[in-house]
Amino acid sequence: MRTQVAIIGAGPAGLLLSHLLAQGGVSSVVIETRSEEYVAARIRAGILEHSSVELLESAGLGARLRAEGDQHRGIYLQWPGERHHLDFVDLTGRSVWVYGQTEVQKDLVVARKADDQEIHYQVSDVALHSLEDRPYVTFTDESGHARRLDADFVAGCDGSFGPSRAAVPAAQTYEKVYPYSWFGILADVAPSTDELIYAWHPDGFALHSMRSATVSRLYLQVPNGTDPQSWSDDRIWEELSTRLGHGQNGWKLTPGPITDKSVLPMRSHVRTPMRHGNLFLAGDAAHIVPPTGAKGLNLAIADVALLSKALVASIADRNDTLADRYSDDAQRRVWRCTHFSWWMTTMLHTSGDPFDAQLQLSQLRWVAGSRAGATGLAENYAGLPIGY
Numbered sequence: 364m365r366t367q368v369a370i371i372g373a374g375p376a377g378l379l380l381s382h383l384l385a386q387g388g389v390s391s392v393v394i395e396t397r398s399e400e401y402v403a404a405r406i407r408a409g410i411l412e413h414s415s416v417e418l419l420e421s422a423g424l425g426a427r428l429r430a431e432g433d434q435h436r437g438i439y440l441q442w443p444g445e446r447h448h449l450d451f452v453d454l455t456g457r458s459v460w461v462y463g464q465t466e467v468q469k470d471l472v473v474a475r476k477a478d479d480q481e482i483h484y485q486v487s488d489v490a491l492h493s494l495e496d497r498p499y500v501t502f503t504d505e506s507g508h509a510r511r512l513d514a515d516f517v518a519g520c521d522g523s524f525g526p527s528r529a530a531v532p533a534a535q536t537y538e539k540v541y542p543y544s545w546f547g548i549l550a551d552v553a554p555s556t557d558e559l560i561y562a563w564h565p566d567g568f569a570l571h572s573m574r575s576a577t578v579s580r581l582y583l584q585v586p587n588g589t590d591p592q593s594w595s596d597d598r599i600w601e602e603l604s605t606r607l608g609h610g611q612n613g614w615k616l617t618p619g620p621i622t623d624k625s626v627l628p629m630r631s632h633v634r635t636p637m638r639h640g641n642l643f644l645a646g647d648a649a650h651i652v653p654p655t656g657a658k659g660l661n662l663a664i665a666d667v668a669l670l671s672k673a674l675v676a677s678i679a680d681r682n683d684t685l686a687d688r689y690s691d692d693a694q695r696r697v698w699r700c701t702h703f704s705w706w707m708t709t710m711l712h713t714s715g716d717p718f719d720a721q722l723q724l725s726q727l728r729w730v731a732g733s734r735a736g737a738t739g740l741a742e743n744y745a746g747l748p749i750g751y
């Protein structure tokens with residue numbers, strides 16, 4: 364098999380890259396270890412930045428997002444006794460959209476099918492070869508046949524567990540592991556809030572998020588290693604009620620049937636450079652952020668926006684300037700989002716240290732009470748322009 368770009372991974376980074384390359388007249392073949400259904404059903408991100416929405420719309424992927432997504436002007440920040448609304452539109456002129464990663468994935472699958480994109484699901488034994496010269500990828504396809512895919516370039520969009528990140532030999536890794544995890548639930552109940560609530564509480568952080576008018580997504584800070592099945596539904600709702608301030612100024616948290624429970628460990632991880640020869644990394648293959656800043660999916664989209672332009676320029680115009688700058692250009696935004704995600708995480712999660720708790724409360728009061736503080740949070744959360 365031969366194509367111009369071999370894409371490893373059919374998550375949002377891989378499928379969006381194939382879509383943008385096709386729009387630029389560049390062919391690609393995507394290979395993915397999981398089934399199409401498995402990838403589409405993975406419950407993950409839920410917030411799209413202003414620039415991500417603009418990019419998806421400009422790529423012809425915005426129709427359902429506009430019809431079924433929910434535009435939010437901002438978020439609530441709270442701590443016991445106080446809740447403050449930060450209005451991003453007022454502060455920065457930019458908003459965010461609640462639209463699940465599952466929905467973005469569905470839109471991408473529909474668009475790629477309409478374009479007859481070649482995607483091989485349920486492959487195994489994926490290996491990358493000859494990356495500094497004429498690259499090729501080998502794998503075993505769904506029927507058990509050994510395959511070889513030759514390409515001008517390879518795009519590693521295979522997340523944090525795929526083989527691409529290890530194929531960059533001289534990469535430097537920066538990592539921080541946090542001493543807590545997120546216990547996330549999905550519940551078939553209308554959200555008890557119009558916009559997300561980020562709550563600091565002495566018992567630990569809590570977040571009230573949502574997926575739609577009838578489905579709520581809520582998170583609790585828990586110790587690492589927590590078994591989600593060890594918490595009863597009653598205990599989860601009780602803890603959420605306490606930390607989110609049920610009864611505070613008349614606000615009520617409405618419980619409902621829990622349809623999914625999972626625990627997500629939290630870490631920051633950046634690998635640099637995001638290129639080795641003719642291999643380029645994008646999305647979680649190159650960086651992981653804790654989800655507090657809602658940045659992972661948005662960073663994957665921003666990487667791919669840069670990478671697609673660079674590969675189209677290299678292949679169609681024989682101009683390598685953007686490809687040579689790709690890693691540096693992408694890392695500028697990666698580090699901004701890595702810092703913002705770390706800052707939100709350490710401001711909102713309790714460590715058990717009373718000194719840290721007072722510093723956190725002081726910072727929250729400043730962010731909520733000062734236009735300068737609120738604007739800094741808003742600018743980062745609603746997202747800087749692609750190419751920042």
Ligand SMILES: Cc1cc2nc3c(=O)[nH]c(=O)nc-3n(C[C@H](O)[C@H](O)[C@H](O)COP(=O)(O)OP(=O)(O)OC[C@H]3O[C@@H](n4cnc5c(N)ncnc54)[C@H](O)[C@@H]3O)c2cc1C
Nearest residue numbers: 372374375376396407408521522525646647657658659660
């Ligand atoms: C619980 C949770 C909540 C999150 N919340 C948010 C949020 O609110 N906001 C936000 O912006 N981000 C959030 N994220 C992060 C976001 O989901 C990821 O950053 C995003 O999925 C990255 O997309 P990607 O395409 O780079 O990687 P992935 O989605 O991981 O896709 C990589 C693909 O590569 C495939 N693959 C792996 N190995 C191979 C191989 N050997 N060969 C071929 N294919 C392979 C995988 O199966 C996968 O389909 C969250 C993540 C989790 C887990």
